Amino acid sequence: MTVRELADTKKYRVVNLGDGAERSIGKVFCCDLLSIAMGRAPAGCAWVTVMGNMNTLAVASLADAACVILAEGMELDGASVKKAEEQGITVFASEEPVFDTALEIYRMISGDGGL
Numbered sequence: 237m238t239v240r241e242l243a244d245t246k247k248y249r250v251v252n253l254g255d256g257a258e259r260s261i262g263k264v265f266c267c268d269l270l271s272i273a274m275g276r277a278p279a280g281c282a283w284v285t286v287m288g289n290m291n292t293l294a295v296a297s298l299a300d301a302a303c304v305i306l307a308e309g310m311e312l313d314g315a316s317v318k319k320a321e322e323q324g325i326t327v328f329a330s331e332e333p334v335f336d337t338a339l340e341i342y343r344m345i346s347g348d349g350g351l
Contacts, residue, residue, distance in 0.1 A: 242341070261303070266284045282301070284337050286307055
C-alpha cells in the first residue's frame with residue numbers, strides 16, 4: 237500500500253500530503269518517545285503516535301518514515317503544519333487510539349483482514 241492509497245481510503249484526515257505520496261508503506265511503527273523513534277522507526281514506516289509537535293516532524297524526517305499518523309485526536313499546531321508542508325512530510329490524523337489505528341493500517345498493508 238502506498239501513502240496515497242492510504243489517503244484514498246479516507247479513514248484518516250489528511251493534514252498534509254507530502255512529497256512521498258507514491259512511497260510504499262512497509263511496516264507500522266508505534267512509539268511516543270521521540271528518542272526511541274529516532275533510533276528504531278524503520279524507513280518507510282507508517283508511524284502512529286500522539287506526539288503532535290515540531291520535533292515529531294524532525295524525527296519522521298530523520299527516520300525516513302513514509303508518513304505520520306497522529307492518533308487519539310491529536311493535532312499539529314499551525315507552525316507544525318507549515319513545517320510539514322515545507323518539508324514534504326505526510327501527516328494524517330485519527331480519532332482512534334494508537335493501537336486501533338496501527339492495527340487497522342497493519343491489516344491494510346498486509347492484506348490481513350484479521351489476526
